[in-house]
Amino acid sequence: MTATERGGAHVPSVRETAEAWESLFRAQVAVMRRLQSDPAFRELGIKEYDVLFTLTQCPEGGLRLNELNDHVLLAQSSLSRLVERLERKGLVTRRSAPDDGRGTLIALTEAGWETQRRIGRAHVREIARLLGGALDGGELAELTQLTARLRDHVVEHHPL
Amino acid sequence: MTATERGGAHVPSVRETAEAWESLFRAQVAVMRRLQSDPAFRELGIKEYDVLFTLTQCPEGGLRLNELNDHVLLAQSSLSRLVERLERKGLVTRRSAPDDGRGTLIALTEAGWETQRRIGRAHVREIARLLGGALDGGELAELTQLTARLRDHVVEHHPL
DNA sequence: TCGAGATAGATGCAAATGCATGTATCCTGA
DNA sequence: TCAGGATACATGCATTTGCATCTATCTCGA
Numbered sequence: 459m460t461a462t463e464r465g466g467a468h469v470p471s472v473r474e475t476a477e478a479w480e481s482l483f484r485a486q487v488a489v490m491r492r493l494q495s496d497p498a499f500r501e502l503g504i505k506e507y508d509v510l511f512t513l514t515q516c517p518e519g520g521l522r523l524n525e526l527n528d529h530v531l532l533a534q535s536s537l538s539r540l541v542e543r544l545e546r547k548g549l550v551t552r553r554s555a556p557d558d559g560r561g562t563l564i565a566l567t568e569a570g571w572e573t574q575r576r577i578g579r580a581h582v583r584e585i586a587r588l589l590g591g592a593l594d595g596g597e598l599a600e601l602t603q604l605t606a607r608l609r610d611h612v613v614e615h616h617p618l
Numbered sequence: 619m620t621a622t623e624r625g626g627a628h629v630p631s632v633r634e635t636a637e638a639w640e641s642l643f644r645a646q647v648a649v650m651r652r653l654q655s656d657p658a659f660r661e662l663g664i665k666e667y668d669v670l671f672t673l674t675q676c677p678e679g680g681l682r683l684n685e686l687n688d689h690v691l692l693a694q695s696s697l698s699r700l701v702e703r704l705e706r707k708g709l710v711t712r713r714s715a716p717d718d719g720r721g722t723l724i725a726l727t728e729a730g731w732e733t734q735r736r737i738g739r740a741h742v743r744e745i746a747r748l749l750g751g752a753l754d755g756g757e758l759a760e761l762t763q764l765t766a767r768l769r770d771h772v773v774e775h776h777p778l
Numbered sequence: 779t780c781g782a783g784a785t786a787g788a789t790g791c792a793a794a795t796g797c798a799t800g801t802a803t804c805c806t807g808a
Numbered sequence: 809t810c811a812g813g814a815t816a817c818a819t820g821c822a823t824t825t826g827c828a829t830c831t832a833t834c835t836c837g838a
Contacts, residue, residue: 495778
């Protein structure tokens with residue numbers, strides 16, 4: 459068996475790359491389909507939750523709409539309206555960015571933090587329930603590393 | 619450094635599991651955002667393409683709607699109408715399943731095969747362009763393995 | 779300083795989506 | 809055999825999404 463045959467440290471072929479993406483994508487679909495049906499997301503859609511979560515992971519002041527948009531699979535206009543809905547529910551505030559009159563700063567309200575924590579706890583439990591037993595700790599760490607590097611590479615080398 | 623600290627073959631914590639999912643999901647978002655903007659998907663949306671692709675990967679006769687639905691992140695009704703659109707475009711045919719009067723068999727037309735091949739070629743090139751250089755062959759194979767096992771586990775242990 | 783182009787976000791509108799439900803068919807146990 | 813429930817898919821309808829475009833603001837070079 460050659461290095462190539464066992465998938466050694468060679469430059470991957472187009473086919474190998476496409477297969478890896480396909481596999482990653484299908485795994486995401488399978489997991490996401492199940493996560494979406496979690497009762498935790500009856501109160502708030504998973505995309506709305508994702509925005510709240512992203513806001514918890516960033517400096518206190520909040521995020522610009524375009525920064526938020528990097529984390530979510532939505533068109534700019536769709537995110538704009540999603541945030542508008544969150545504002546109407548009292549979960550986030552929007553204010554004009556102090557240093558750039560065009561920008562909008564989105565920040566969590568107290569209710570937003572509380573809602574994220576509440577849904578987040580159930581969500582994390584559900585993730586563990588679904589994925590538990592699929593991979594051991596080393597494999598899971600490996601997966602985290604590989605996907606993180608994949609993301610970093612794409613963000614770094616292929617701006618939108 | 620203990621085995622746990624370096625992520626050895628232990629039973630993963632809830633936190634480690636959630637981190638891995640988060641990382642996988644963000645990588646998927648980053649890659650998908652870029653794939654979606656490929657001009658190859660101006661003619662046909664990526665979800666529509668995905669259905670055509672899935673149909674190429676299965677026995678000649680086609681797939682039932684509910685089987686298709688396992689591969690796609692869409693509600694049953696949305697897929698039903700997506701397939702209806704594909705039929706109107708002449709890319710698939712729908713016929714009643716011979717062994718089950720409730721079912722619908724979806725199959726590619728000749729134009730459907732041709733369209734999938736054409737878009738697929740461009741799509742695979744784009745995948746290689748985006749991911750090329752991110753991971754070497756061994757890492758890519760590892761990623762394929764891990765995500766495939768993740769999917770298999772979820773499909774096996776957590777039916778919808 | 780000014781004007782052309784770039785950028786951030788909002789909005790009108792058509793298309794796509796999901797939920798709830800409807801219809802037809804299939805299955806199962808009494 | 810047949811009634812009750814389950815399953816497969818379709819459909820009405822309100823919501824969400826994306827595209828194209830608009831406005832407001834910023835940036836930069838002449």
